[in-house]
Amino acid sequence: MLYLIGLGLGDAKDITVRGLEVVRRCSRVYLEAYTSVLAVGKEALEEFYGRKLILADREEVEQEADDILKDADVSEVAFLVVGDPFGATTHSDLILRAAKLGIPYRVIHNASIMNAVGCCGLQLYNFGETVSIVFWTDSWRPESFFDKMEKNRQNGMHTLCLLDIKVKEQSLENLIKGRKIYEPPRYMSVNQAAQQLLEIVQNRRGRGEEPGLGPLAELRVCAGFLHPEPFPV
Amino acid sequence: MLYLIGLGLGDAKDITVRGLEVVRRCSRVYLEAYTSVLAVGKEALEEFYGRKLILADREEVEQEADDILKDADVSEVAFLVVGDPFGATTHSDLILRAAKLGIPYRVIHNASIMNAVGCCGLQLYNFGETVSIVFWTDSWRPESFFDKMEKNRQNGMHTLCLLDIKVKEQSLENLIKGRKIYEPPRYMSVNQAAQQLLEIVQNRRGRGEEPGLGPLAELRVCAGFLHPEPFPV
Numbered sequence: 001m002l003y004l005i006g007l008g009l010g011d012a013k014d015i016t017v018r019g020l021e022v023v024r025r026c027s028r029v030y031l032e033a034y035t036s037v038l039a040v041g042k043e044a045l046e047e048f049y050g051r052k053l054i055l056a057d058r059e060e061v062e063q064e065a066d067d068i069l070k071d072a073d074v075s076e077v078a079f080l081v082v083g084d085p086f087g088a089t090t091h092s093d094l095i096l097r098a099a100k101l102g103i104p105y106r107v108i109h110n111a112s113i114m115n116a117v118g119c120c121g122l123q124l125y126n127f128g129e130t131v132s133i134v135f136w137t138d139s140w141r142p143e144s145f146f147d148k149m150e151k152n153r154q155n156g157m158h159t160l161c162l163l164d165i166k167v168k169e170q171s172l173e174n175l176i177k178g179r180k181i182y183e184p185p186r187y188m189s190v191n192q193a194a195q196q197l198l199e200i201v202q203n204r205r206g207r208g209e210e211p212g213l214g215p216l217a218e219l220r221v222c223a224g225f226l227h228p229e230p231f232p233v
Numbered sequence: 234m235l236y237l238i239g240l241g242l243g244d245a246k247d248i249t250v251r252g253l254e255v256v257r258r259c260s261r262v263y264l265e266a267y268t269s270v271l272a273v274g275k276e277a278l279e280e281f282y283g284r285k286l287i288l289a290d291r292e293e294v295e296q297e298a299d300d301i302l303k304d305a306d307v308s309e310v311a312f313l314v315v316g317d318p319f320g321a322t323t324h325s326d327l328i329l330r331a332a333k334l335g336i337p338y339r340v341i342h343n344a345s346i347m348n349a350v351g352c353c354g355l356q357l358y359n360f361g362e363t364v365s366i367v368f369w370t371d372s373w374r375p376e377s378f379f380d381k382m383e384k385n386r387q388n389g390m391h392t393l394c395l396l397d398i399k400v401k402e403q404s405l406e407n408l409i410k411g412r413k414i415y416e417p418p419r420y421m422s423v424n425q426a427a428q429q430l431l432e433i434v435q436n437r438r439g440r441g442e443e444p445g446l447g448p449l450a451e452l453r454v455c456a457g458f459l460h461p462e463p464f465p466v
Contacts, residue, residue, distance in 0.1 A: 086351025118317065
């Protein structure tokens with residue numbers, strides 16, 4: 001049995017009681033560590049769960065999924081995901097592989113930013129398409145997320161903007177040369193996201209366009225949610 | 234301190250470890266019982282939590298919120314909500330009242346159908362406005378949810394349809410006469426929702442319109458998610 005277990009958004013105690021029971025009895029427990037991060041590290045989780053965790057980075061999940069699924073037909077394997085396992089689609093691939101191999105799976109849901117964002121006071125029913133604001137490079141400066149935000153606004157919908165995370169990424173040079181040297185992890189700040197949005201507004205104004213989001217972007221991009229702060233209980 | 238605690242979607246074990254710790258030490262614990270239901274009843278929750286729960290129906294939460302908040306400035310009070318506390322906006326009112334009274338509050342998030350619906354395989358980022366399909370009566374047959382579904386479809390977005398729940402509702406007659414006699418609880422089935430959708434398609438065709446959702450409604454309204462089935466661990 002493969003278990004995909006959501007860890008929620010705060011720290012070790014945000015796992016569900018059901019999830020914790022499963023983690024404690026599985027033969028192998030993987031921690032997915034590239035689409036999101038908790039406020040605490042792997043060691044704190046290991047201490048609270050009472051289990052060693054195997055860190056699964058993007059490379060492993062995408063290229064060595066068979067290792068993760070090994071013997072999962074006869075034993076129990078857990079794959080832990082920050083937030084909810086279906087917050088991102090990255091994990092559907094693992095499920096599809098499991099299904100193909102005849103390995104049964106179960107999902108243990110938890111809060112993700114996709115629903116916890118309701119805590120900001122905006123009505124959750126009225127969010128439109130979710131966008132990812134990606135790190136720009138010198139040669140790659142996509143504006144598609146801005147277009148989606150504009151469309152949501154035209155439809156009277158809010159937009160949840162997810163900010164880019166770069167963990168264990170190779171530089172273009174290292175990628176081309178096949179060198180497994182990784183850049184330090186980067187997490188986009190609200191400031192950086194705001195800066196990119198404002199630059200898009202400026203670009204469009206330079207072309208004589210006035211984006212509907214222009215005034216909004218200037219006034220409100222200062223609003224951003226940090227990772228929900230866990231609190232001691 | 235007022236704690237709003239999400240219970241998740243399955244049974245007693247879907248509360249988070251943090252949530253359970255808080256429930257066990259609060260001086261009063263309320264269970265909100267009118268916007269959603271778990272697969273298990275109040276008694277099963279009480280047994281697992283080791284606490285007596287006070288059932289809070291719509292009347293109590295909306296009319297006697299002060300009772301719930303009583304002494305919450307000097308003691309700890311928990312308010313349990315199926316799913317996540319912000320899945321519906323109903324609970325914002327309680328928070329606003331608490332804030333007005335100077336009572337601090339904390340939210341302990343959990344999965345709600347707003348994010349767990351990702352388990353159907355559809356990309357969560359691409360859901361548009363969420364709609365509620367309400368029970369029609371003889372004299373009240375709104376079609377606004379259908380219009381929203383049409384709009385989502387035109388925008389290439391999926392629609393999550395929430396099905397109506399009627400718990401502790403009075404008949405119009407009893408309401409007018411001020412008699413506190415309540416109808417038996419009703420939960421809309423996928424079949425009933427599909428029937429209403431199909432009727433709207435027929436209505437519109439009768440007026441010479443062809444709703445974009447017409448063929449979709451006929452082919453696919455059979456798809457519906459039941460309450461996630463909890464499993465023993």
